[in-house]
Amino acid sequence: xxxxxxxxxxxxxxxxxxxxxxxxxxxxxxxxxxxxxxxxxxxxxxxxxxxxxxxxxxxxxxxxxxxxxxxxxxxxxxxxxxxxxxxxxxxxxxxxxxxxxxxxxxxxxxxxx
Amino acid sequence: xxxxxxxxxxxxxxxxxxxxxxxxxxxxxxxxxxxxxxxxxxxxxxxxxxxxxxxxxxxxxxxxxxxxxxxxxxxxxxxxxxxxxxxxxxxxxxxxxxxxxxxxxxxxxxxxxxxxxxxxxxxxxxxxxxxxxxxxxxxxxxxxxxxx
Numbered sequence: 001x002x003x004x005x006x007x008x009x010x011x012x013x014x015x016x017x018x019x020x021x022x023x024x025x026x027x028x029x030x031x032x033x034x035x036x037x038x039x040x041x042x043x044x045x046x047x048x049x050x051x052x053x054x055x056x057x058x059x060x061x062x063x064x065x066x067x068x069x070x071x072x073x074x075x076x077x078x079x080x081x082x083x084x085x086x087x088x089x090x091x092x093x094x095x096x097x098x099x100x101x102x103x104x105x106x107x108x109x110x111x112x113x
Numbered sequence: 114x115x116x117x118x119x120x121x122x123x124x125x126x127x128x129x130x131x132x133x134x135x136x137x138x139x140x141x142x143x144x145x146x147x148x149x150x151x152x153x154x155x156x157x158x159x160x161x162x163x164x165x166x167x168x169x170x171x172x173x174x175x176x177x178x179x180x181x182x183x184x185x186x187x188x189x190x191x192x193x194x195x196x197x198x199x200x201x202x203x204x205x206x207x208x209x210x211x212x213x214x215x216x217x218x219x220x221x222x223x224x225x226x227x228x229x230x231x232x233x234x235x236x237x238x239x240x241x242x243x244x245x246x247x248x249x250x251x252x253x254x255x256x257x258x259x260x261x
Binding site: 017018019020021022023024025026027028029030031032033034036037038039066067068071081082111113 | 144160162163164165167168169170177182231232233234235236237238239240241242243250251253255
């Protein structure tokens with residue numbers, strides 16, 4: 001009987017979704033520009049943006065960990081194009097994964113559009 | 114150990130929908146809504162690959178239209194046929210979650226659009242009790258128009 005609960009619990013834990021409710025956004029693809037493909041300048045600022053999905057008790061998962069949200073966070077109020085972009089994933093899990101935070105982190109330089 | 118191996122095997126289909134991103138290599142991974150068990154019906158379209166334009170590819174005479182967004186979705190149902198954790202599910206999937214549909218939606222909102230660049234593609238996963246699932250392809254990009 002115990003195994004009946006352990007199997008789905010592990011499955012959910014590894015997939016990052018909630019058993020009862022899931023509404024998350026995950027990154028799929030982002031073909032970023034190189035410095036030669038934008039109007040780059042030596043004094044272009046560097047920006048970092050983060051977007052996260054969260055799950056609690058393996059039951060519910062929510063958040064927006066998309067590339068779009070991470071880039072929006074990095075650009076802020078600026079109107080620009082990111083280039084030389086590094087995209088990383090940061091995971092925080094506490095108490096055997098009862099609370100999990102999975103973040104998409106983009107960092108790069110911002111050129112004028 | 115046996116339990117862990119079985120759990121990993123169980124989890125294998127889940128990342129299929131959860132995080133099938135486009136890698137750096139030449140491989141393309143389809144973003145189709147998963148359907149297992151007894152599949153009654155499946156008529157779905159999902160994203161595969163999209164080699165998008167960069168600012169360098171935009172023509173010099175192009176007029177900027179700003180940031181645009183298009184969404185296309187697939188839907189799935191998975192109904193257990195018995196009140197047992199190991200029961201087989203009756204599943205079905207339908208919808209058009211393709212890049213084509215998402216871009217058509219953008220084109221509908223901006224009829225003068227000629228193309229998009231600086232494209233970010235994401236997947237939205239929505240699920241209630243694992244019975245109803247929705248997998249949406251979201252395309253966020255900068256659009257441009259060309260003089261007629």
